[in-house]
Amino acid sequence: MQQPVQPYYTISASFLLRNAGNPELSGDENIRLNILLDIQPSQIHGLLSLLNTTGREFLFSLPVNISADTTILKALLPACYLLASMDLYAAGDAPVVPVLGEQPGEALQTGLLQDYFAEQGIAAPAIPVFHYCGTGVQEAQSCSFVVYNTITPPDAFEPIHLLPVIIAVSPAPADLITWNQLAAQLQPCIITDTDAILSFERKRYETEMTRWENRALLYRHFLQLSKQVQEQEYYEVIDWYNHEYEILPLWYKRFGHIIKVFMGKRSFRSLFSDNVKKYKD
Numbered sequence: 001m002q003q004p005v006q007p008y009y010t011i012s013a014s015f016l017l018r019n020a021g022n023p024e025l026s027g028d029e030n031i032r033l034n035i036l037l038d039i040q041p042s043q044i045h046g047l048l049s050l051l052n053t054t055g056r057e058f059l060f061s062l063p064v065n066i067s068a069d070t071t072i073l074k075a076l077l078p079a080c081y082l083l084a085s086m087d088l089y090a091a092g093d094a095p096v097v098p099v100l101g102e103q104p105g106e107a108l109q110t111g112l113l114q115d116y117f118a119e120q121g122i123a124a125p126a127i128p129v130f131h132y133c134g135t136g137v138q139e140a141q142s143c144s145f146v147v148y149n150t151i152t153p154p155d156a157f158e159p160i161h162l163l164p165v166i167i168a169v170s171p172a173p174a175d176l177i178t179w180n181q182l183a184a185q186l187q188p189c190i191i192t193d194t195d196a197i198l199s200f201e202r203k204r205y206e207t208e209m210t211r212w213e214n215r216a217l218l219y220r221h222f223l224q225l226s227k228q229v230q231e232q233e234y235y236e237v238i239d240w241y242n243h244e245y246e247i248l249p250l251w252y253k254r255f256g257h258i259i260k261v262f263m264g265k266r267s268f269r270s271l272f273s274d275n276v277k278k279y280k281d
Contacts, residue, residue, distance in 0.1 A: 007165035008034035024176040033058040041075040064101030
């Protein structure tokens, strides 16, 4: 049976930031985004703030030029991990980070991304590579990609493929209104069965639950460690007091109180009465 499935529509992060504050940005929340991360590390904070206000589901992808630039990619690794934790795309146990290029054969540095995710304690992401020059539906690592050419549009745009589908419009729309209109018009049907859809959604839900459970365990471990550190510091202070101060002779302690009086840190009357305020403000 045919099940209409909303794909991910490719839009560049730089285009989103240029349109920050535009009412069109909050359009149809059912239109999911594939955010092409074509910005500098210094702009990530603005992108995260923007994503928190759109309310749309998204995944993110990397352009080939950034995935091939070791310096920029290293600076973007924490943002990639954060975005992969925020998106709702990941099926099974690993996130998916597509890489988009103009043509096949371009150099990539996918190992950096996979190693960084592994260091964070989660499975390395699947990294399917797609190209704008390709025709028809491109398939890689349980993911598909198709380019809709606005200059020579096909008579019928209905890619038939398993979930999920990423759509890119070429050339990219110049304004957000045009982009929203195109995204609303492109409604492909994915040929699959209900069981496949439910299985995909269940895996996505289970993955999200596992991530939250891991975060909760990590937070609990942090609290336990913090408590242990505080208790250790407390006992160290008590131990110092018992071994360094309590063993001092009484005359030495009283002489110290007299010195405090001369230094103005303690009142003279407090030496003879416990009812008098000992220390001055």
